Amino acid sequence: MTATLAPPAGADVWLLRQPKPDDITGVLDMEELDENELQRARACRRQAGGYLYAAAHIALRRVLSSYVGEPARELVFGRGPCPCCDQQHGRPVLVNPQSDLHFSLSHSSGVVLIGVARVPIGVDVEKVPSAETARVCTQALHPDERAELAEVPECAGTSAFGRLWTRKEAFLKGLGTGLGRDLSLDYLGWESERHPEGWTVVDVPAGPRHTAAAVIGYEGAPSGPVTLRWLPMDSLYSGTRADLARKDSVLAELAA
Amino acid sequence: MTVDQAVLDWLNTDPDWDLPETVTDGPLAADVTAPSAAALASASQAEREEIMFEYARAEVARSVGLTPAALDTERTLVSVGVGSMLGCELQYRLRDALGVAPELKEILMAKDTHALAGMLLALLGYGG
Numbered sequence: 001m002t003a004t005l006a007p008p009a010g011a012d013v014w015l016l017r018q019p020k021p022d023d024i025t026g027v028l029d030m031e032e033l034d035e036n037e038l039q040r041a042r043a044c045r046r047q048a049g050g051y052l053y054a055a056a057h058i059a060l061r062r063v064l065s066s067y068v069g070e071p072a073r074e075l076v077f078g079r080g081p082c083p084c085c086d087q088q089h090g091r092p093v094l095v096n097p098q099s100d101l102h103f104s105l106s107h108s109s110g111v112v113l114i115g116v117a118r119v120p121i122g123v124d125v126e127k128v129p130s131a132e133t134a135r136v137c138t139q140a141l142h143p144d145e146r147a148e149l150a151e152v153p154e155c156a157g158t159s160a161f162g163r164l165w166t167r168k169e170a171f172l173k174g175l176g177t178g179l180g181r182d183l184s185l186d187y188l189g190w191e192s193e194r195h196p197e198g199w200t201v202v203d204v205p206a207g208p209r210h211t212a213a214a215v216i217g218y219e220g221a222p223s224g225p226v227t228l229r230w231l232p233m234d235s236l237y238s239g240t241r242a243d244l245a246r247k248d249s250v251l252a253e254l255a256a
Numbered sequence: 257m258t259v260d261q262a263v264l265d266w267l268n269t270d271p272d273w274d275l276p277e278t279v280t281d282g283p284l285a286a287d288v289t290a291p292s293a294a295a296l297a298s299a300s301q302a303e304r305e306e307i308m309f310e311y312a313r314a315e316v317a318r319s320v321g322l323t324p325a326a327l328d329t330e331r332t333l334v335s336v337g338v339g340s341m342l343g344c345e346l347q348y349r350l351r352d353a354l355g356v357a358p359e360l361k362e363i364l365m366a367k368d369t370h371a372l373a374g375m376l377l378a379l380l381g382y383g384g
């Protein structure tokens with residue numbers, strides 16, 4: 001099989017929306033998943049959670065398969081080195097086939113986000129939280145981020161918090177520490193010139209009930225646009241082989 | 257650039273896909289009461305484990321919107337619905353109530369609610 005997508009000059013961010021249960025027209029191709037993924041999909045308490053987990057991982061395999069030209073089920077994942085210690089629990093990486101491609105996966109309440117780039121990338125999507133969750137979690141953020149959130153009108157408070165949180169989590173995933181690094185250390189607020197050096201922060205539109213972000217570790221200036229692409233749900237079903245390279249998969253080019 | 261109309265519709269509307277959970281068998285806990293230091297100090301180790309498990313179960317259940325009885329305490333916290341934000345909120349609630357809390361990553365990696373209770377006891381100096 002040959003690759004149908006070229007590694008992006010900047011970054012590709014794939015967005016998948018799970019349809020309402022009544023609008024699901026096919027069966028997820030669970031044969032794409034390995035034993036570990038199947039086990040984790042089954043371990044979710046809510047059926048919706050397990051379905052989303054499976055959809056997210058089938059999506060990741062099929063998207064990466066289009067870039068590397070290896071069948072989705074043949075892909076083998078491992079973990080990169082952790083930046084905090086010597087152990088191998090950093091960013092997820094492709095072990096088979098060997099590839100320079102970087103990627104990141106996130107899913108939350110019916111939405112899946114996948115980032116692909118030739119440099120380290122982290123993505124995060126979260127359902128906008130309750131006011132109470134936002135209030136409590138704001139305490140964990142950088143002092144200047146907290147000050148900025150305090151200025152936001154109450155009606156926009158939870159989505160502003162969600163935007164900051166997804167930037168932060170995407171950054172920590174790009175960095176490779178994940179949530180092992182304290183959330184108060186880095187500034188991902190509204191002043192982009194103060195963001196961590198070497199990282200480009202992009203807010204990603206993800207529908208009315210979610211916030212999302214992609215953070216990309218270019219060496220130097222951004223080397224291309226961040227392209228938001230639509231991943232149709234029916235590309236994950238058994239017996240389908242969606243052409244992800246279709247031009248109309250492009251939703252937007254996001255300014256970095 | 258052409259984009260499917262359904263996609264544009266979705267980006268602008270609320271399809272209400274993720275309905276709130278309805279699987280409860282009683283009122284949700286508005287307030288969860290943490291065990292006092294005195295109660296823990298005077299209890300036997302077996303009693304402490306029981307007390308802390310009941311408390312951890314109530315906190316985790318509240319964070320995912322379930323009654324304590326409806327929470328599956330044998331599953332990982334992530335698989336019962338504690339993601340990064342709810343994990344962070346839970347960390348603050350635990351710290352407010354007990355004065356100690358595990359690191360966020362440890363909460364998210366907890367094997368189950370029993371393991372969370374065990375971490376809390378260990379942090380309080382009641383390790384097995």
